[in-house]
Amino acid sequence: MRFLRRRKRRACVVGLDGVPFHLLKRLADTSVMPRTAGIIAEGGLRQMRAALPPVSSVSWSSFMTGANPAEHGIFGFTDVAPDSYQLRFPTFGDLAVPTFWDRLGESGLRCTVINQPATYPARRMPGAIVSGFVALQLANSVWPAEHLPALERIGYRIDVDSQKARQDPDGLLDDLEATLETRRQAARYFWERERWGYFQVVVTGTDRLHHFLWSAVEQEDDPRHDRAMSYYRAVDGFIGELWDWFHKEQPAGQEGEGFVLLSDHGFTGVRQDVRLNAWLRESGYLHYAKDDPTSVADIAPGTRAFALDPGRIHVNVKGRFGRGCVEPEDARELRDEIAGRLLQLECDGERAIARVFTREEIFEGHKLDLAPDLVAISRNGFDLKGTTKGSEVCADTHFQGMHTWEDAFVWSRLPVPDEPEIADLAGGIVEWLCG
């Protein structure tokens, strides 16, 4: 007599960067994404909150750690050095807590992760990883390096050329399709080659499409609408392929178990940029030491607050920043004053700010000292910026889309809270695989 071997559980997570709940639902309902429609048909699709502020680096870091930004330490694509105020760019190495992939590794499960933002440079992990945005060189994006030649043979592309996207929208669409195809080939390669228990691939082209060509996604009369839908059909085909590969090896009766679809934030159309540093300057909180500031490093003494992308406001507290001038005991009062005034900010005759959170409301963890004092969330159509360029608070933009906070999505048969946030998902995945 032989002992029955318990079949090991596996999980496959497909990330669609910047795809809002309402859009995914509509594309599924209108047959643009038939495979996705089939997957979500029996329920389980939920609207989900992104991390705050709602940018990929923060949200995906919250996903991969299951932690609050004040625990994992990633608050944006940029930070400032406290002494010099020079911008710095957090790396994967700045993540202050382990990923749930590390935890799975400790349980003997190998993970394959492809193209998740905020994982550059690639580092040793239990399995294999290919870094996503802001990955620079492919050689530093792949762990272990033995996979590099295969990715080079595929002609793997980390990202589309966003620099050209604005001038050449049709070129962007070509680039999106080609990049997705190399992502698909890389997924196939790792699927077959790696002995994984957890597999994750993130499509970031959706976010790029929305930034530059949101109207092509939303407006049926847009000249590029058909091509935008064609891209979504290709994304749907990829999701379908992953579903099929996954279920080839799943026991009967477990359809969909362990398969997760999610996005890291939502998207909507943009009408105007709202330059928070210009507003802080106009409101008397910020002064520059020169006429043409290039970053917050150019603030003058006496500056009481400054902003970083996308809606982060730091009070320039003495002892926390090199040129800090606000006494720590006055910081809270100043912060509340700024929050109150910010809510009155108008662009285009409309209130631009929907909510302003204080750090204590949304952040909790040992990195709280690094967190912004305020995080503002705009109303749809007004994109918050931390640029130091320009003196106009409300300005036109060449982008068509902007991130939203409350309109990400998740589809999963694993337990998910009623009002999920992206950091909630890690626990359920680990529990499913190791519990």
Next chain:
Amino acid sequence: MAKGFTLWFTGLSASGKSTLAERVRDILLERGMNVEVLDGDVVRQNLSKGLGFSKEDRDINIRRIGFVCNLLTRNDVVAIGAAISPYKAIRDENRRLIGRFVVVYCKCDLDTLKERDPKGLYEKALQGEIKNFTGVSDPYEPPENAEVVVDTAKEDIEASVQKIIATLEQMSYIPATDGRGYSEEEEESIKQRLRDLGYI
């Protein structure tokens, strides 16, 4: 915290082990690390003088190099071993002994090696003038668990070196190029990417 480790280059004669070992040594020295190279050819002239090329003698030679690498590694030195080391069992023995052990497999096809043949050894081996010549008349067991595989027939030296350095950085055996994680040039590239998407 331990700083030492052993970087072990394995591959057929003329596959580029010594060249890469020297390049990597120079980079690590520039980064302020203590580095020693134990090159198979050099070791055979002193530490292993008198040993031949039978399997037994080869095993003794590789064990000796492994022994010295272990001493260096545990004293926070980066030990670079560059030897054909054809047999998996002895390489694995060294891995077990040393622990912080990174294998670089210098892969190269025989035709390219014959073309290179800087010491004329392949020609002599093929004519039967040299016995027990690895890859011709003696086996080579490619590593299955190498941390880095460089294909020196296809890659240029710099690409292979970058791959090795990147792996050592990823394994946290050596610090990244810059304390903040990015060089100035890389920061400029990142800024541009973030600007392109309206993130700064």
